[in-house]
Amino acid sequence: MNQNQSAAYGSIAEVIKERRSIKQFKPEPLPEGLLEELLDIAVWAPNHGLRQPWRFIAFQGEGAEFLGDAAYSFLKRGAADPEFAAKRKEYLSSIPLTVIVVIPEDPRQREWDEDFAAASALVQNFQLAAWERGVGTIWKTDPYIYAPEFRSKIGVKPGEKVIAMIHAGYPEIIPASRPRKEAAQLLTVVDSYPESGIVE
Numbered sequence: 001m002n003q004n005q006s007a008a009y010g011s012i013a014e015v016i017k018e019r020r021s022i023k024q025f026k027p028e029p030l031p032e033g034l035l036e037e038l039l040d041i042a043v044w045a046p047n048h049g050l051r052q053p054w055r056f057i058a059f060q061g062e063g064a065e066f067l068g069d070a071a072y073s074f075l076k077r078g079a080a081d082p083e084f085a086a087k088r089k090e091y092l093s094s095i096p097l098t099v100i101v102v103i104p105e106d107p108r109q110r111e112w113d114e115d116f117a118a119a120s121a122l123v124q125n126f127q128l129a130a131w132e133r134g135v136g137t138i139w140k141t142d143p144y145i146y147a148p149e150f151r152s153k154i155g156v157k158p159g160e161k162v163i164a165m166i167h168a169g170y171p172e173i174i175p176a177s178r179p180r181k182e183a184a185q186l187l188t189v190v191d192s193y194p195e196s197g198i199v200e
């Protein structure tokens with residue numbers, strides 16, 4: 001990477017710190033091809049054995065309406081407030097783009113953990129690449145992603161794990177950032193041989 005390239009969009013550190021989770025989006029759709037462009041960046045996430053365990057299901061346009069209806073049939077059946085269910089349906093239907101990220105469930109614990117971690121890195125890559133282009137996202141894990149009926153309606157296969165539902169679009173409102181703990185409060189540095197033989 002040369003200096004000109006790095007100056008084009010701001011540093012990685014800036015993009016990481018300035019990205020915010022966006023809940024309110026402008027109605028305009030994202031440009032054609034942007035979804036594929038963002039995914040082609042996101043898939044450069046580290047992943048063990050280059051298993052690339054993920055696949056994606058995207059909803060936009062009338063697809064967003066379908067997604068809203070699928071969530072509504074789940075929400076209205078539960079104890080949830082009917083007004084909440086209707087509002088959620090309307091909200092989901094209005095989101096310019098929703099991407100579902102899934103991985104196969106792996107009966108081997110290590111591979112399963114690795115694939116989950118790799119797909120999480122992919123989701124963050126997607127969010128950062130989007131933010132760099134002025135597109136807001138939010139990573140959602142709403143309860144319906146665990147509901148068999150909702151999952152099968154939206155094309156998630158048995159034996160697949162939903163890692164994220166990513167909503168995306170141009171931000172209507174960018175919320176203020178909430179501070180993070182300083183690393184110094186969380187960090188244990190071992191820079192001498194522990195006398196007890198154990199890191200305290």
Ligand SMILES: Cc1cc2nc3c(=O)[nH]c(=O)nc-3n(C[C@H](O)[C@H](O)[C@H](O)COP(=O)(O)O)c2cc1C
Nearest residue numbers: 019020021022138139140141142143175176177178
């Ligand atoms: C695994 C995961 C699941 C999340 N699920 C939700 C969710 O279901 N609803 C929600 O409002 N935000 C969700 N978020 C977004 C967080 O609430 C958000 O990242 C956090 O409030 C910090 O805000 P920021 O991203 O703007 O810094 C999720 C984030 C992660 C990493």
